[in-house]
Amino acid sequence: MGKKTPEINSSSTADMAFLLLCFFMMTTTMDQDKGLQRRLPPMPDPNQKVEDQKVNRRNIIIVKINSADRLLAGTEPMHVSQLKDKIKEFLTNPADDPNLPEKEEIEIEGFGPCMVSKGVISLQNDRGTSYQAYMAVQNELVKAVNELRDEWAMANFGKLYIKCDEDEQVIVRKAVPQNISEAEPKDVSKK
């Protein structure tokens, strides 16, 4: 009869694993960063002649925030809560108002011709503007675009933008572009 091999005492492996577990729980983070993603405009080439990009006056809305966190959209001062509707009206131009941005028919791959607004939102702020107010305005602008995208997706695909698949989202993004320009820093207070 062969010798019986003794069983290895495994009761302490749990303790070792617990130690490792505690180490990982202490040294790692689980929080995911969330926020608003933006693309900065590239720096203008200094050798290039300063050419004023002639954007048609009606196609641009200037949103200014001064050092007291007051908001001016276009020509009228307003509260942040009113901004979203103003932007939505600006981007959709439902009544084809000649003062609001023109629309252009663009052929979208995989969908066909579509009327796309040429509106651009220009965001200007003062050095004294608080970051909180700036983010609140940015958020409203994104919210306006997101709601328009939802509406467009609902009308054409019958579902919300986030429920669309990858290809459809690309189409929606082309149909409702997010043209927010963060202009060169200017001293808003002097004007």
Place this chain on the structure above:
Amino acid sequence: MSRFKNKEKRTVPQPPSGSLSDIVFMLLFFFMVTTTMRETENKVVVRLPEASEIAKLERKDLSSYINIGTPIRSLQGQYGNDSRIQLNDSFKTVNEIRDFIAAERDAMSEADRSFMTVVIKADESTRMGIVTDVKQELRKCSALKIMYTARKPADE
């Protein structure tokens, strides 16, 4: 006689503990997979502004962090309580962002460089002046993909 037998049977057998380590290992792997190593220690107080339209950061390994805010209390004696920029583990000036971005770029593989995102974590009471300076500096280094971190409003 039968009384004695009953007494012996009353002792409860020990539950098997062999699978305990497996359970703990599973927990361990869960934590190892879902978490990332904490790389820097915050030296500034950052209370994020609120925003409802936020999106998740997709590639955490391709992002570099710029923290802006007032120094934490234990460092206020040394650095004052004006808003400052923290890169990696130390306070830096706006001009040093260029080197920081270059170093972060070098650490990435060639293919990933174009996906680099600069995450700006700024306190909600920061003035835009310092943020604008940072943005201008980032444009000069052509690190154009940025993200302003925010938190979800509490009432939702």
